[in-house]
Each structure stands twice: as C-alpha cells, then as structure tokens.
Amino acid sequence: MSIMFGKARTCNIVPEHEPAECNIVVLGAMGSGKSALTVKFLTKRFISEYDPNLEDTYSSEEMVDQQPVLVKVMDTADQDGPMNCERYLAWASAFLIVYSIDNRLSFEVCQQYVEAVTLYTKGLHPEAPIILVGNKVDMERYRQVNKTDGATLAARFGCLFFEVSACLDFVSVQNVFYEAVREVRREAERSLSLRPLYISEDKAPISLSSASLLSPCYKELPTPATAKLVTVKSSRAQSKRRAPTLTLLKGFKIF
Numbered sequence: 001m002s003i004m005f006g007k008a009r010t011c012n013i014v015p016e017h018e019p020a021e022c023n024i025v026v027l028g029a030m031g032s033g034k035s036a037l038t039v040k041f042l043t044k045r046f047i048s049e050y051d052p053n054l055e056d057t058y059s060s061e062e063m064v065d066q067q068p069v070l071v072k073v074m075d076t077a078d079q080d081g082p083m084n085c086e087r088y089l090a091w092a093s094a095f096l097i098v099y100s101i102d103n104r105l106s107f108e109v110c111q112q113y114v115e116a117v118t119l120y121t122k123g124l125h126p127e128a129p130i131i132l133v134g135n136k137v138d139m140e141r142y143r144q145v146n147k148t149d150g151a152t153l154a155a156r157f158g159c160l161f162f163e164v165s166a167c168l169d170f171v172s173v174q175n176v177f178y179e180a181v182r183e184v185r186r187e188a189e190r191s192l193s194l195r196p197l198y199i200s201e202d203k204a205p206i207s208l209s210s211a212s213l214l215s216p217c218y219k220e221l222p223t224p225a226t227a228k229l230v231t232v233k234s235s236r237a238q239s240k241r242r243a244p245t246l247t248l249l250k251g252f253k254i255f
C-alpha cells in the first residue's frame with residue numbers, strides 16, 4: 001500500500017524469482033590480501049601464491065538471511081592506488097577496501113581509495129556502501145595500524161569496519177561479504193523509501209521484490225581490459241537445482 005498525494009492506492013507486488021545480484025569490488029594496495037580474501041570467501045581456503053597482475057571477476061550463489069543472492073566479486077589489481085576507476089565504479093553495488101594491519105602504507109593507499117570511491121558514490125541513490133577491511137590480523141606482533149585508526153577512518157566516511165585474516169577462520173571473512181550484501185539491501189530499502197511510488201491504473205504492476213529493490217545491482221558488467229567473468233559456484237551453494245561446481249581459480253595455488 002502506498003500513499004500518493006493523499007490517495008491510498010495499492011500496487012500488485014509481483015515477486016521476481018530470479019536471485020538478486022550483488023556486485024562487490026575488492027580494492028586496496030598491492031599485497032594487502034584482496035585475492036586471498038576473495039578466494040577464502042569463494043573456496044574457504046587460504047592461497048599462498050598468486051599472479052599479482054591478475055584481475056578477475058567471480059560469481060557465487062549465496063543465501064544471505066534466507067534470501068538467495070548471486071554475489072559477483074571483482075578482485076582488482078592496481079599497481080599503486082586508485083587507477084582508471086571507471087572500470088568498476090558504475091558496476092559496483094558495494095566496495096570492500098582492504099589494507100594490511102602490518103603495513104602502514106597500505107592503510108594510506110586505502111584512504112585514497114575511500115576518498116576516490118566516496119567522491120563518486122556520494123549523492124547516488126542507492127549509494128554503493130563501502131566496507132573497510134583491516135586484513136592479516138594474525139600478524140598482530142607486526143601491527144603498524146591500530147584498530148582505532150581503522151575505526152576512525154570508517155567513522156569519518158560512514159563505512160562499516162572489520163579486522164579479519166584471510167588465513168584464519170572462514171566465517172569472519174564470509175561475514176564481511178555478507179555484510180556488504182546486507183548493506184546493499186538496506187541502502188536499496190532506504191533509497192526506495194525516499195522515492196514516491198508513481199502508480200496509475202494503466203501502468204503494469206510494480207515489482208518491488210528484492211531483485212528490483214537491488215536493481216542498482218543489475219548493471220551491465222563493464223568490459224574492462226583485464227577482468228574476465230569466471231563463474232565459480234561455491235561448494236557451499238545451497239541451490240539444490242544445480243550441482244555445485246568449483247572451477248579452480250586461474251593464477252591461484254590453493255592448498
């Protein structure tokens with residue numbers, strides 16, 4: 001039921017059956033652990049070697065809060081700091097911006113990413129959320145970035161903040177990606193509540209399912225020079241319809 005100019009009208013909500021999509025871009029300094037976090041989320045395993053110039057996009061069917069969602073993860077590889085950001089800014093539903101707690105420079109590069117992304121997303125509806133991630137928390141004895149530094153940066157830009165380790169427990173890493181999906185859903189709801197619904201008799205019923213709520217996620221995947229869509233169905237896929245398959249990620253040695 002929505003009220004428009006004082007008239008009470010109903011709209012037939014036709015639920016879509018396609019899982020919503022959520023495009024997550026993983027950004028951060030070289031060596032901060034972007035690929036390791038991506039592979040941990042997709043395979044539950046920690047990688048040790050990788051091709052540092054490899055930039056790929058992977059997809060995985062997930063169930064977040066009992067709602068199916070196709071999570072697409074773009075693992076970026078910039079040489080030094082935000083470079084030709086247009087390849088991912090319009091595509092992204094959310095950003096994970098990663099630094100390594102044992103590397104102060106990676107934290108400074110991370111701030112450049114937060115500023116560059118915020119410049120683009122501020123004022124967009126829905127706004128693509130940023131999640132700040134302090135990785136390698138297992139390297140506590142070599143810590144160079146205090147947890148309060150990360151929390152302060154996150155508070156300054158209104159982002160969520162987590163410290164995790166790609167080589168420790170899987171659930172903490174999965175939670176970061178799941179929180180990104182939840183933030184996208186919350187932002188879509190917020191954005192929808194700001195817009196009056198225009199409904200007239202001759203218009204088709206409006207579908208407000210989670211898919212259309214997340215319609216900002218349905219963006220054409222850009223054809224950036226290096227990213228290729230590699231489908232990786234997580235072995236955790238809850239979907240009974242299709243046997244989960246896992247294509248090992250090119251360029252990663254998984255043990």
Ligand SMILES: Nc1nc2c(ncn2[C@@H]2O[C@H](COP(=O)(O)OP(=O)(O)OP(=O)(O)O)[C@@H](O)[C@H]2O)c(=O)[nH]1
Nearest residue numbers: 030031032033034035036048050052136165166167
């Ligand atoms: N101790 C520890 N090492 C990690 C962790 N995450 C990644 N590493 C290591 O850090 C190095 C860089 O990890 P990557 O995941 O390749 O980092 P990246 O940000 O993808 O680096 P680029 O591909 O060069 O952008 C590798 O040797 C990883 O094994 C972590 O949580 N803890």
